[in-house]
Amino acid sequence: MNNSQALGLRRERLPELQLVRACAIIGVLSVHSTSFAVSAMTSSQYFWTYNFLNIFMKFGTPTFIFLSSLVLFYNYYSEPITLKRISGFYKKRLLYIIVPYTVFSVFYFGLLHYLHYQGRPLGETMESFFTxxxxxxxxxxxxxxxxxxxxxxxxxxxxxxxxxxPRLARWAVPIGLGIQWTFILLNKYYWQVPNKGSWALSYIAYFMLGAFVGIYYPKLKAWLTICRTHATPLRTALWIILWLGWIAAGLGHVYVYYNSRLYGTAYNSTLYELMWNLHTYLGVIVLLQLASLVYRGAKPRVTDGLMRLGAVSFGIYLIHPFFLLVYRQFPPETGSSLMMHLWYAGGFAVALMCSWIVVEITVRWLPGSWVIFGRVPKSKSTGQQQDIAASRSLRT
Structure with missing residues (x-):
């Protein structure tokens, strides 16, 4: 972490954020690995299970955006803005985000070209790629x-x-929600931007929530961390309301899609947006609290494994669709429902384990692996190990 020049203090480590990243990538893999099942298993008595996993776990992308913002504002807000710091910021993003993004864009575009567009003219192919x-x-x-x-x-x-x-920072949460919902409604009734989910305004509420938490984390920590030492009657009541609200919003989100997919029930598109936003917006805070509980209370083997999963999550995110694509080329040639359920479950396992293994081998043995998977630590830092030990010794 950076030294806070404005406050003259060293910023507290937040290693539990790796656990939130682990939860986020598990959510992404759950959604992607069940995407075929929710279409193919509508006649199954277990359709509700696939629908639940496909919708309730849709917190991955919002959580990653929230975490990215939290870390950025946590590290940069108390520091002076200088040309050197800003140029350093962009250099790191160019090397560790944009370069891997470009590499995988080439990879997947080439793969799809080979599978579906071999006869396409070169000029059209290049135009399509750059677009x-x-x-x-x-x-x-x-x-x-x-x-x-x-x-x-x-x-x-x-x-x-x-x-x-600074007063504007206190209003970051309502500002973010206001901008996002203004964009959603204006786009619905006037603009009708294609693929609006690919634009930042569709997620700016999560970015601004991350900014708020990152800026005020030292003051918010007692409210965010569930433990005995922080448990006043008011905080306990708010924790319960938060978790119950998240569960209710998540189940409502699942229910809307269940009726739509199984019975063809037509809902206003704004309802889908609202349920998704409520579910995932409350969910990012719940995951932050859950990660803190796991970090302080779980067995070392569990915590260490999840933290490593969080550390390699960006690489897994980039490559896992390739393994799902290959895996889905070999569906079971049987009418057994049990085999189909096992096959769908196997998609999640293959996407997770094969991706994780490839990222680990690449990072460990391939020089310049950052070009492919970004900046991935080879192992936990000593400081992180000390943080874990200190946290477990408290168990508050």
Whole structure:
């Protein structure tokens, strides 16, 4: 972490954020690995299970955006804005985000070209590639990286505004929600921007929530961390309301899609937006609290494994669709429902384990692996190990 020159203090480590990243990537893999099942298993008595996993776990992308913003504002807000720091910020994003994004855009575009477009003229192919590269559409999951790049471009401006007008930072949450919902409604009734989910305004509420938590984390920590020492009657009541609200919003989100997919029930598109936003917006805070509980209370083997999963999550995100694509080429040639359930479950396992293994081997043995998977630590730092030991010794 950085030294806070403005406060003269060393910023507290937040290693539990790796656990939130682990939860987020598990959510992404759950959604992607069940995407075929929710279409093919509508006649199964277990359709509700697939629908639940496909919808309730849709917190992955919002959580990653929230975490990215939290870390940025936590590290940069108390520091002076200088040309050196801003140029360093952009250099890191260019090397560790944009370069891997470009590499995988080429990879997936080439793969799809080989599978479906071998007869396409070269000029049309190149035009298609650059259009998709510049819009995050080279493959279905790359929109998230494209959104992140947009937020990186906006970050120095938003940072400057919030530092210039500190009172504005206190209103970051309603400002973010206001901008996002203004965009949603104007787009619905007037603009009708195609692929609006690929634009930062569709997620700016999560970015601004991350900014708020990152800026005020020292003051918010007692409210965010569930433990005996922080448990006043008011905080306990708010924790219960938060978790119950998240569960209710998540189940409502699942229910809407269940009726729509199984019975063809037509709902207003704004309801889908609202349920998704409520579910995932409350969910990012719940995951932050859950990660803190796991970090302080779980067995070392569990915590260490999840923290490593969080550390390699960006690489897993980039490559996992390739393994799902290959896996789905070999469905079971049987009418057994048990085999189909096992096959769908196997998709999640293959996407997770094969991706994780490839990322680990690449990072460990391939020089310049950052070009492919970004900046991935080879192992936990000593400081992180000390943090874990200290946290477990408290068990508060």
């Amino acid at each position: 998709k590269l510049l819009t995050g559409k080279a493959y279905t999951h790359l929109y998230f990286v494209f959104i992140s790049i947009q937020f990186y471009l906006l970050f120095p401006l938003i940072l400057w505004l919030l530092k210039k007008m």
